[in-house]
Amino acid sequence: MSDKIRIGIVDDHPLLRQGVATTLKKVADFEVVEQGGSADEAREIAERCIPDVLLMDVNMPGDTFAAVRAISKAQPTVKVLMLTVSESEDDAYAALEGGAQGYVLKGVSGPELVQAIRNVAKGETFVTPAFASRLLSHFRKHANEKRSVDLTHREEQIIREVAKGLTNREVALKLDLSEKTVKYYMTNVMQKLHVRNRVEAVTAARRYWDDQDTPPGSAGVS
Structure with a gap:
């Protein structure tokens, strides 16, 4: 050999x-x-x-x-x-x-x-x-950004449902909200997580939950 x-x-x-x-x-x-x-x-x-x-x-x-x-x-x-x-x-x-x-x-x-x-x-x-x-340096900067994520209870609730594969309309029906309201909250979530779309938002949220040992089905992020 x-x-x-x-x-x-x-x-x-x-x-x-x-x-x-x-x-x-x-x-x-x-x-x-x-x-x-x-x-x-x-x-x-x-x-x-x-x-x-x-x-x-x-x-x-x-x-x-x-x-x-x-x-x-x-x-x-x-x-x-x-x-x-x-x-x-x-x-x-x-x-x-x-x-x-x-x-x-x-x-x-x-x-x-x-x-x-x-x-x-x-x-x-x-x-x-x-x-x-x-x-x-880049890693530390983003680690600090991740720790500073502060989603409201409603924002966390909505991204949690989106992470399960629900559409905005389905989330709206489940939470008794208007579809426009769900879109508004999702826009806020994407801004806070520094992402460009729903897929990236779900990925970032799951990473945050993993870091916090918080499963997607449990209570708020904030």
């Missing part, structure tokens, strides 16, 4: 991908087993080659984050390490929450990339240090 760390590289820029591969092939205990250029190819490589570490770009054809989630679920031994130019906190959170073990910005030095791969192969998480501090 080989002691080498087996690596897959998925990036839709062939020259960059080849450059990364050339760098990694010079490392004695690294073996580049396969390369690809799309989210679908990332999933195929993970399933067929089962590399120890799979380097993936964020911006490439296909749904990258769905691929990360699928790989994490179907091939949990494959450690995904994002290698990207994207400094978007949303991209980083989507990747890490989807199961990626690391997030490294392109432009990283060869030795730093090698260290990131070694860390991820051991099951550790690695994020480019300078970017990690920004993520932590």
Whole structure:
């Protein structure tokens, strides 16, 4: 059995991908087993080659984050390490929450990339240090925002019913309100939760309930 760390590289820029591969092939205990250029190819490589570490770009054809989630679920031994130019906190959170073990910005030095791969192969998480501090600041800011959510009893009651799958009309009938009133309360809820639509509102509310150990069927949020 080989002691080498087996690596897959998925990036839709062939020259960059080849450059990364050339760098990694010079490392004695690294073996580049396969390369690809799309989210679908990332999933195929993970399933067929089962590399120890799979380097993936964020911006490439296909749904990258769905691929990360699928790989994490179907091939949990494959450690995904994002290698990207994207400094978007949303991209980083989507990747890490989807199961990626690391997030490294392109432009990283060869030795730093090698260290990131070694860390991820051991099951550790690695994020480019300078970017990690920004993520932590972003996380703390949003954590504070979540703690400060203050829904009224009626707002919580309505989002709870919406979370069960009821439409505004069905909520209005159940709570003996007008549909217009329900829409008004839902607008307030979305503003307080900093979301854009009903789906995001339900997701945010459920996260809040989880954080507070408050099940959707129990009494108020405020």
